[in-house]
Amino acid sequence: MFQEDTIAAIATAVGEGGIGIVRLSGSGALEIAGRIFKGIHGREVKDITSYQAAYGHIIDPDSRRMVDEVILLVMRGPASYTKEDVIEIHCHGGPIPLKNILALTLRMGARLAEPGEFTKRAFLNGRLDLAQAEAVIDVIRAKTDISLKMAMNHLTGNLSRAICGLRHNILELIAQLEAAIDFPEDDIEEVTAGQVDVAVRQILATLVKMMSTAQTGRILREGLETVIIGKPNVGKSSLLNALLGENRAIVTEIPGTTRDSIEEYINIRGIPLKVIDTAGIRDTNDKIEQIGVDKAREIMNRAGLILLMLDASRSLSAEDREVLGLIKEQPTLVLLNKSDLPSRLSQIELAPWVEDKQIIAISVTDGTGIEELEQAIVNLVYSGQVYQGDSVLVDNVRHVHALTQVKIHLEEVLNTIAANMPSDCIVIDLRAAWEKLGEITGDTVSEDIIDQIFSRFCIGK
Incomplete structure (x- = not known):
């Protein structure tokens, strides 16, 4: 071409x-x-x-x-x-x-x-192929060494080889079934429905394992949007500065210093975090500060991780309870700041709000608990697993969507077999799964999708 x-x-x-x-x-x-x-x-x-x-x-x-x-x-x-x-x-x-x-x-x-x-x-x-081409832009935009390793992994074809392996296995099943359908008079070894069932379940197991990496892959590719929330003067800006290793946010003893959100990318052991320091959540008559508070609430709803800060040297206030009531089911790490001071925060009073959340005692003043916080973030992203540089991670929304459709088609194959339907009905969903996998590598993708993908690149690449 x-x-x-x-x-x-x-x-x-x-x-x-x-x-x-x-x-x-x-x-x-x-x-x-x-x-x-x-x-x-x-x-x-x-x-x-x-x-x-x-x-x-x-x-x-x-x-x-x-x-x-x-x-x-x-x-x-x-x-x-x-x-x-x-x-x-x-x-x-x-x-x-x-x-x-x-x-x-x-x-x-x-x-x-x-x-x-x-x-x-x-x-x-x-x-x-198309998956490798998409990896080019990921290499350019990589924010950490691990992000770069993942992108280079895809660029060298590891993901493509895994997808092609699944396509090959499905195509073998299609070929065997279609041969038996088209040439019934010939002495062709016919694959049984039971054999197809076993093979499809093996393919599904590989597919599900691949899809389970999607959240980690997306975070490494795009960064984990992380919001720091809490009442005013609890240490949110000090935590941002501690994680950055520089004085990015203004820190004073005056409540309401941070009126707008501050965004910074931070490298936490190879994981890119888009950390957002928000205005302290409280009722205020200051119109500008109130805009910042409203914005903080809005950011919380889309965040991938919430770092909720409480002052361990004080008992729970009405403002603390208001913030605790906002975290709901979202992934949250509860940080008890000022742990270097005598504790006045009742764990019994706090328990109903954070019974399923990890609690970490920190002090942004002397650095206590920062390493534990970083490890907790790593555990959340990797779900306890260690990422190896040659592992295949799915990190692209388009790929996840295609794999989801493949899973649906393969599950329909199992339903068709269970219903004792004819082989040509099995082939329909097998071929649909095969074609969907081809969209990832570009073998069966439409021109519109190709144009859309490359329109996101910069001119000159």
């Missing part, structure tokens, strides 16, 4: 830097580069060996003006990222040199690449 046109885009981030890259891909990439690049000692693009860098200048062929001093890299297809001829022009990393070189390539016949079009061409030309 090689494209006839040639695309060009700036491949490096917007802003100033030591080096910027303009990338071209397509059948005309070498010719376009040859018209604007003048190598040292007259070296021409067509004479440059693949994966060999050449020093020279970009020259406007009309004005003969030098645009920039560059290094040019040639990657001839199919041994390139897109499997097409690819040119990379490494120039000075200012916005003007990059813009001028890109404009020159467009003037010479290239067109501006659409978001993600380089990776889309890699997919369409068979270098990557």
Whole structure:
């Protein structure tokens, strides 16, 4: 599916830097580069060996003006990222040199690449499957080393191989059943309904195990939205600063200091947490503070984890009880702050509110309990399991949806077998499951879904 046109885009981030890259891909990439690049000692693009860098200048062929001093890299297809001829022009990393070189390539016949079009061409030309292509953006957006390991795991094809293995097992069942249906007069070994039942249950077990990793995978990919709540002046901002290791939030003894939410990404032992420090929840006549309180309540409803802070040096107040009444069924860690002071918080009084919640005594002043808090977060995310770098985790909403549909179809196969229905009825759901799995790798996906996926990429990737 090689494209006839040639695309060009700036491949490096917007802003100033030591080096910027303009990338071209397509059948005309070498010719376009040859018209604007003048190598040292007259070296021409067509004479440059693949994966060999050449020093020279970009020259406007009309004005003969030098645009920039560059290094040019040639990657001839199919041994390139897109499997097409690819040119990379490494120039000075200012916005003007990059813009001028890109404009020159467009003037010479290239067109501006659409978001993600380089990776889309890699997919369409068979270098990557769809799951691997989606992993490219996860590598770029990884927030921790573990997030990066998971994304690289998918990029190298571990998830794809697991999906292809399931598809192969289902296809074998389909082939055996259809052969017996289409050629009843031939001496073909017919697979029994009991054998199909056993095989499908084994596939389902593998599928369910894979799906059980979805929550952990999503958190590692997107981050765990974590909100710190409590009454004013209980230590919420101090906890944010302690987790960050810097004074990000203003801390004073005056209640209501935090009026708006403060958001920061924090790396907790490889787990990306999007931590939100909210305004203290209380009744107030201050309109600005009340907006912050209302916003805190709204954030709580969507949070993946709540860190509820109480002052262990004081007995429960009406404001504490109001906050405790908000946590309901949401995942919550109850933090008893100021544990370095004499405790006045009655555990008996607290128990009805937090009987199913983990309670951790901390002191943001001297750091007591912070390591225990971090370990509790790790346990929640991994459900007590240890993530290995080569493990397959499902981290993509589209993949989870497809796997859910596969599970439904396979369960319907078992129901069909239990009802003693004919083999062709079994095949219908087996084939539907096989096709749904193919949507993950891109073997059976629609063009609309492909366009939607790559539209989320940045231009130049």
